[in-house]
Amino acid sequence: MSPEGTHKIVEVTASGRSGYQIVSGARTRLPALMRAAGVDGSACLIVTDDNVAELYGSAIENDLEEAGFDVSTFVVRPGEASKDLEVVANLYRWAFANQVDRATPVVALGGGVVGDLGGFFAATVLRGVPLVHVPTTLVAQVDSSIGGKTGVNHVSGKNLIGSFYRPTLILTDTELLSTLPDREWRNGLSEVLKHALIRDLAFFDWLRTNWDSVLRREEHIVPEMVERAAQIKVDVVIHDELEGGLRRILNFGHTFGHAMERIAGYGSLGHGEAVALGMRAAAFLSAERGADVDIDALGHLLQDIVPTSIPPMPIDWLLQSMRRDKKRVGEVLHVVLLEEIGSAVVASDVTDDELRSALQHALA
Ligand SMILES: NC(=O)c1ccc[n+]([C@@H]2O[C@H](COP(=O)([O-])OP(=O)(O)OC[C@H]3O[C@@H](n4cnc5c(N)ncnc54)[C@H](O)[C@@H]3O)[C@@H](O)[C@H]2O)c1
Ligand SMILES: [Zn+2]
Structure with a gap:
């Protein structure tokens, strides 16, 4: 009990x-x-x-x-x-x-x-x-x-x-x-949205339907949202506690996002804001590779989380930063992509041209 x-x-x-x-x-x-x-x-x-x-x-x-x-x-x-x-x-x-x-x-x-x-x-x-x-x-x-x-x-x-x-x-x-300050709320929403995108189409639809209430932190919405988002993280880590494979999908938007945080200078972009831009890039790349992802529907939600003004970040610096980061820990660059909303895969064959056009799209 x-x-x-x-x-x-x-x-x-x-x-x-x-x-x-x-x-x-x-x-x-x-x-x-x-x-x-x-x-x-x-x-x-x-x-x-x-x-x-x-x-x-x-x-x-x-x-x-x-x-x-x-x-x-x-x-x-x-x-x-x-x-x-x-x-x-x-x-x-x-x-x-x-x-x-x-x-x-x-x-x-x-x-x-x-x-x-x-x-x-x-x-x-x-x-x-x-x-x-x-x-x-x-x-x-x-x-x-x-x-x-x-x-x-x-x-x-x-x-x-x-x-x-x-x-x-x-x-x-x-x-x-x-x-919580509003900016911290939006930083958190980025991870909530990420969980829905990689694992749970029904939750994504629920977020879309309730998005205004979510942004306003309405009391009848927040507990259910937190519980569903937390449950997705539990489901992923329970299958891969020590990060051997599946857990990598939690990095959706993060490979791009981490590079942006670094190049923009820590603190100038919130982590969640950078991840929101990163998810924009990753979703675009997924669609380019033929995934069934409605970029417009997603973009509509993301626009409430991305920063209102994006600091200047040269694409070549971002690319270098993404590649160098992985070399340092002896890994190839893994990019998490969507097969469709609610289902993620890890790609390790993404080319610089693809990364470049995804970054251009995300930062436009
Ligand atoms: N261990 C993991 O798996 C994991 C996963 C994601 C992120 N992280 C780490 O989490 C950190 C970011 O966490 P965060 O976003 O919670 O940032 P944070 O802990 O810095 O909190 C953000 C701000 O909110 C304030 N705050 C906290 N609770 C508050 C409340 N209830 N009301 C008002 N203000 C409040 C804090 O004082 C702080 O100023 C990073 O260091 C990141 O590396 C770890
Ligand atoms: Zn994160």
């Missing part, structure tokens, strides 16, 4: 190992859900960022304390720069000062930055303590909290240090999203 007022989305079990639960429900249920998931320590470490701490930190601390946890909170600066080994070193110091033991849970309360950082910290301190995700951005609720990837950045590149580590519990409360 799940605690009252909550609703289990899914029990994630893969490769015969024990699973974890993604539960949608009010954040006030967090202590009860942690106990129900087998967390029995008395100390509890919360990792969060300034923005989230300000909005939700003390309420969640109080709930946990009332339930008998002895809580300490580490607040990092918001933003990608906190995914850094020096911050991890500070987290270790803090944890040992607070007598962390193997049963002490780490609650990662925040967006993908806090989830990746807090997750990596939980995975490595004392060789691993229970990890609880409370994702507070749309990106985190439908994407980054699911699938077990944790990590930090390195001067050589993004996400180059990390590990796969399963959380004990993910508690998704869509009410937390009401305070």
Whole structure:
């Protein structure tokens, strides 16, 4: 029985190992859900960022304390720069000062930055303590909290240090999203749309039908949207937990998008904005190769997510960046394409001419 007022989305079990639960429900249920998931320590470490701490930190601390946890909170600066080994070193110091033991849970309360950082910290301190995700951005609720990837950045590149580590519990409360800035909402919608495009035609049609309500974050729409988008990520990672094959389709729009983020200069394009432009390129390329994709229908949705002004990005630089990125990790360039809406394939034979015309189309 799940605690009252909550609703289990899914029990994630893969490769015969024990699973974890993604539960949608009010954040006030967090202590009860942690106990129900087998967390029995008395100390509890919360990792969060300034923005989230300000909005939700003390309420969640109080709930946990009332339930008998002895809580300490580490607040990092918001933003990608906190995914850094020096911050991890500070987290270790803090944890040992607070007598962390193997049963002490780490609650990662925040967006993908806090989830990746807090997750990596939980995975490595004392060789691993229970990890609880409370994702507070749309990106985190439908994407980054699911699938077990944790990590930090390195001067050589993004996400180059990390590990796969399963959380004990993910508690998704869509009410937390009401305070998200509009740009973060649109960044998250890009991943939602991506999930529909690669895996679920019915969900894509649902998004099209409800698009205005989605953009307005209407209460009757958001929980269903988050649940359906999260479920798609679960379905993909459950079949390919360690990224041997299928999981690659989650990179739809990302090969183009990552190059754009780099060439535009990090921060000038949001990740979701770059991915939206990348999906425009990938959908165009798919159609050029004969896929049955209605570029206009898709373009109509994408135009609400792409940035209003696109920074200058020379096509040749983008091409070079896409190729170089893969060479560095010893891989050929894989581009995820659509066979039709709801079904993706990975192509490794895409030519520079094809890439060039897809980029031209996306950035026009
Ligand atoms: N592990 C994975 O599989 C995976 C997948 C996708 C992305 N990621 C990572 O996720 C990160 C991006 O995550 P993100 O988009 O959530 O960004 P983020 O964590 O930086 O959050 C975006 C901004 O929203 C603020 N915020 C968070 N929750 C809020 C709320 N409820 N109300 C108001 N403001 C709030 C944050 O303080 C921050 O300023 C990247 O580092 C990326 O590499 C990881
Ligand atoms: Zn992404």
